[in-house]
Amino acid sequence: MKEKLLNGWTQHHEDEKNNLKQEIGKLKDLISISVQAYLSPTLKERIKRWGKDLLFSFVSLLLWFGLFFLFGKIYPPFKAFLLGQLASFIATP
Structure with a gap:
């Protein structure tokens, strides 16, 4: 058993x-x-990935600029601060 x-x-x-x-x-x-x-990856898959990357980058940039624009409208010193930062960034080699 x-x-x-x-x-x-x-x-x-x-x-x-x-x-x-x-x-x-x-x-x-x-x-x-x-x-x-x-x-x-095949060429089709590469193009598809690049398209997604570009799309998300573009959307991300639009959201950031929209956010800065909104903060600039709500709080004007923030806009001056951003412009000052941008000017100093451009001025540095």
Whole structure:
């Protein structure tokens, strides 16, 4: 009886181990595919990434200028401070 239970448990354990090995193999394949696509992107993917970068940079700049404009309207000394900082930044070589 003990041997039968032990054999059943061993078989169940081996089945689980094999299933986990298969799942790990599938995950490794998926990871390698995604990493490979990232490391050697096609021209279409590169253009898509550049487009996203430019879009987010442009949106970010618009938000910053909008924020500075809003603060300049609400608090005029802030506008003078920003202009002074900009002038000193431009003046330094």
